[in-house]
Amino acid sequence: MHARGRARRDSRHATTFVFGRALGLVGSGATGSGTVGSGVLVRGPPPPPPPPPVVKPTPCTISDGACIQLSTNRTWVVRGDKIAYGPVAITHGRKGYETPLGTFPVLRKVKDEWSRPYNGPMPWSTYFTESGIAFHEGSLAELSHGCIHLDPASARYYFTTLSIGESVQVVA
Structure with missing residues (x-):
């Protein structure tokens, strides 16, 4: 050196x-x-460790509206980054009728809807895509034609809670 x-x-x-x-x-x-x-x-005792990072309770990035995670067959209603309702079990679109990924606005709601293409009831329908994808009461044992099937109580909750224009985010 x-x-x-x-x-x-x-x-x-x-x-x-x-x-x-x-x-x-x-x-x-x-x-x-x-x-x-x-x-x-x-010297006194060591300072406490920093608090753990805040972990968002859902996989979605929206802070208000509905979050849907297709891979886990779950959905939530979130308000201010906190879970207001859920997780709730769902079924979603089958092969060839996949539920689209993305963020959509609630477009319209129909309490006693009837599906003409599939000739069946769709109570508590809350539509969120132009192509007709909605939350509604439906089978939790069978995959849908793209819609999000909910149990009766959850379908009613989503219908009465989500407002027109509010966000619905669908993630894989």
Whole structure:
């Protein structure tokens, strides 16, 4: 090592030593007891650890509206980044009739809807795509033609709680 490099290293060590000495941490008989020297520096218990990061309760990025996770067959209503209702079991679109991914507005609601293409009731329909995808009461044992099937109580809750224009986010 060059003399200049050694001098630089020694000066940093000296600065650390002087600073530590000024605080009473070096050469004053400090022990692990939390007191230094004649009691000039007294440390209390260590500070508490930082709080854990806030984990969003759903896989969606919206803070108000409905969140649907197709891979887990669950949905939630969220208000201000908090779960207001759910998770609720769902069924969704079968192969060839997949429920689309994305964020959509609630477009309309029909309490006693009837599906003409599939010739069946769709109570408590809350539509959120132009192509006719909706939350509604339906079988939780059979996949749908793209809609989100809910149990009767949940379908009614979504119908009465979600407002026109409110967000519905569908994630994989």
